[in-house]
Amino acid sequence: MSRTSTAPTELQAVIFDWAGTLVDFGSLAPTQIFVDAFKSFDMNISLKQARGPMGLSKWQHIRTLLDNPEIARQWKECHGQLPTDADVDALYARFMPMQIAKVGEYSQAIDGVQQTLAWLRQQGLKIGSCSGYPRQVLDVLLPLAAAEGITPDHVIAGDELPAGGRPGPYMALANMLALKISNVAACIKVDDTTPGIEEGINAGMWTVGISLSGNEVGCTKAELAQLSPEEIKALKALAEMRLREAGAHYVIDSVADLPAVVELIAERLKAGERP
Incomplete structure (x- = not known):
């Protein structure tokens, strides 16, 4: 056939x-909120750094940012240990309401x-x-x-x-x-x-x-x-x-x-x- x-x-x-x-x-909406969410954990990241993993799901985006050697080192200096998945969860939980509140502005x-x-x-x-x-x-x-x-x-x-x-x-x-x-x-x-x-x-x-x-x-x-x-x-x-x-x-x-x-x-x- x-x-x-x-x-x-x-x-x-x-x-x-x-x-x-x-x-x-x-x-701007996702990048600026990543900067703000990290700032609420006493972390300073730039808009350029926040843009790096853009396109990934937001949890994976945060994980990728925390895997950045410079950001990981800053996290350890600030929080006493290298970032874990529990830290990603905490950042994501902080990020979500901020993103929901701000997405309309953009x-x-x-x-x-x-x-x-x-x-x-x-x-x-x-x-x-x-x-x-x-x-x-x-x-x-x-x-x-x-x-x-x-x-x-x-x-x-x-x-x-x-x-x-x-x-x-x-x-x-x-x-x-x-x-x-x-x-x-x-x-x-x-x-x-x-x-x-x-x-x-x-x-x-x-x-x-x-x-x-x-x-x-x-x-x-x-x-x-x-x-x-x-x-x-x-x-x-x-x-x-x-x-x-x-x-x-x-x-x-x-x-x-x-x-x-x-x-x-x-x-x-x-x-x-x-x-």
Whole structure:
């Protein structure tokens, strides 16, 4: 009996990250709260350090920060021993209410997101999403985003899957299952963090990195306005390098630039190319 090929020829879905990708230009909400949570334990970490593991689930993010030799040494000097998982639990317990209280302050949609999502739906594409945020935080963020017209067809939180989060493929694949997508190659994963790009690659999807609005550049619009074109160009180049090293097939400034890339990927898929 001959087998009919199931290789996709058309895109079916785009799966987005949240902070730095759809909302919160510069991805400030999670990074600033990490700094504040560590400060409440008499620990001083920088925004740059806080950004390092961005994209991981928040518990794993804290664990990764505490594994940093400089931060671990500071913890030992302050608390008398190297940080344990119990310390991660304590920091996470402090972080969660602070994040829930503050996420709304950083929930503004990134310019062009609503138009891009509308365009994707006009193309017949489904819209998934996932985040390193726990469900309790997303439960605050989602209604605020919906009020601005951001309503994905499916949402997965960073603490919802037993298999874990990024850089594993699980949240991306959970979206694929929920949206009833027939082939991973028919999906695009869009993310502003390196673990989020690795998530898409590990899931077998096309990946698009976000540089200017996301964690890798890590500037608010006001901060960018104070920089010269040369400084912005240098920040974007470094962000693009990191995202491409993680496996991004394309890198764009923000989701506003996504339609042109979707059209390019659609042509490559139709021509028989795969991620």
